[in-house]
Amino acid sequence: MNNRIFNFNAGPAVLPLEVLQEAQAELLNFQNTGMSIMEISHRSKPYEAVHNQAIADIKELMKLGDDYEVLFIQGGASMQFDMIPMNFLTAGKIGNYVVSGSFAKKALKEGKLFGATHIAASSEESNFTYIPKQEDIKLSDNAAYLHICYNNTIFGTEWKYVPETNGVPLIADMSSDMLSRPVDFSKFSMIYAGAQKNLGPSGVCLVVIRKSMIENLPENIAAMLRYDTYAKNNSLYNTPPAFGIYMLGKVVRWIKNNGGLEVMAKRNAEKAAIIYDAIDNSNGFYRGHAQKESRSFMNATFRLPTEELEKQFITEATEKGLGGLKGHRSVGGLRASIYNAMPKAGCQALADFMVEFQRKNS
Missing domain, CATH: 3.40.640.10 (Type I PLP-dependent aspartate aminotransferase-like (Major domain))
Structure with missing residues (x-):
């Protein structure tokens, strides 16, 4: 596995x-x-x-x-x-x-x-x-x-x-x-x-x-x-x-x-917070699409400063075992879908990669 x-x-x-x-x-x-x-x-x-x-x-x-x-x-x-x-x-x-x-x-x-x-x-x-x-x-x-x-x-x-x-x-x-x-x-x-x-x-x-x-x-x-x-x-x-x-x-x-919907909600909120914190603490390098009060716990959408950097992000993320991050064409950028089955470790790995990618490219 x-x-x-x-x-x-x-x-x-x-x-x-x-x-x-x-x-x-x-x-x-x-x-x-x-x-x-x-x-x-x-x-x-x-x-x-x-x-x-x-x-x-x-x-x-x-x-x-x-x-x-x-x-x-x-x-x-x-x-x-x-x-x-x-x-x-x-x-x-x-x-x-x-x-x-x-x-x-x-x-x-x-x-x-x-x-x-x-x-x-x-x-x-x-x-x-x-x-x-x-x-x-x-x-x-x-x-x-x-x-x-x-x-x-x-x-x-x-x-x-x-x-x-x-x-x-x-x-x-x-x-x-x-x-x-x-x-x-x-x-x-x-x-x-x-x-x-x-x-x-x-x-x-x-x-x-x-x-x-x-x-x-x-x-x-x-x-x-x-x-x-x-x-x-x-x-x-x-x-x-x-x-x-x-x-x-x-x-x-x-x-x-695994505890029903109450436990799923707690886990999903914690997972989403990991990614949104990486966006919010990036000093504008990552820009969320959704307004904060309407943000989804299931799909986090965000942009980078340029489309070239977005393509580079996707390529390097894929090499790190972080797949499926390309955003929909109507929004562009990146999308992380973090459904019930996504483990917290996956969200942490993505957030860590986001921090490192920003460090190298800002």
Whole structure:
């Protein structure tokens, strides 16, 4: 295992080493079935146990009861940009969106294909350096829902509060910070997350939805694009992304075994502080993109004095075993994704490298 790097990729992203080792040990013969988890039927009892345990563990961590469904859907979080308005943006209703980053903007674009939309708040004028405050959010009349992106991977911003909607269903894309900290999840009518950032490998999107949201969906929606199809069939209407769910279940159990969301939050805050301290104490050599009060604990974004130095930083960091640090093209610079599975040692190694790189190049 000596050749493993500190993986700062935004997604697919770092997974807990213990989870990878467990999966490796079970890969050829899952629970004495004589088959891999990738070979057994999704209708079999061994797989059914994996599937249902993952659901139970997710609801336990989120402290949600039987009024919520946990669904596993393919198509990634991006398909939810379409499924949400298809299912909920009915005639006379208006889809409300807070535009706080690239994926929030994409969600709005898809919503417009299916009905009327309204921008309830936006931070685009600053290139998404902050999260709008509660007083900035102006809901329309006849709002079908308010959609927010809870952590903006590209821009390194994160919501620090749950917005009040006065009864309007609140829907959140939590792809990059799902189960990274305690949140009053009961305030949300729907939460969804592409697994490949903070929950597992790519191929499965986790959807947690209040049952009342799917009681009277429009009839003219195809079966595979209806939330009630997944709810009525325990996400087994067709063959699910079984390996992705298996891995997601192991990551969720790893979170439970390591103290749950309270411990994850403490660890993540400490890890983020290591990197942000390196930025803030650099006398301007490193410049954070996000405003301090909106900084993400999952994605730290920053620039250097020149693009040439940024390229040099990435090259030298990679040689030191610090991978995946190139920022998104819309922001440029560097991005360190420090999800649950990133060890504190990785953040310290990056911070130490940042200090040394500045010393040599300032």
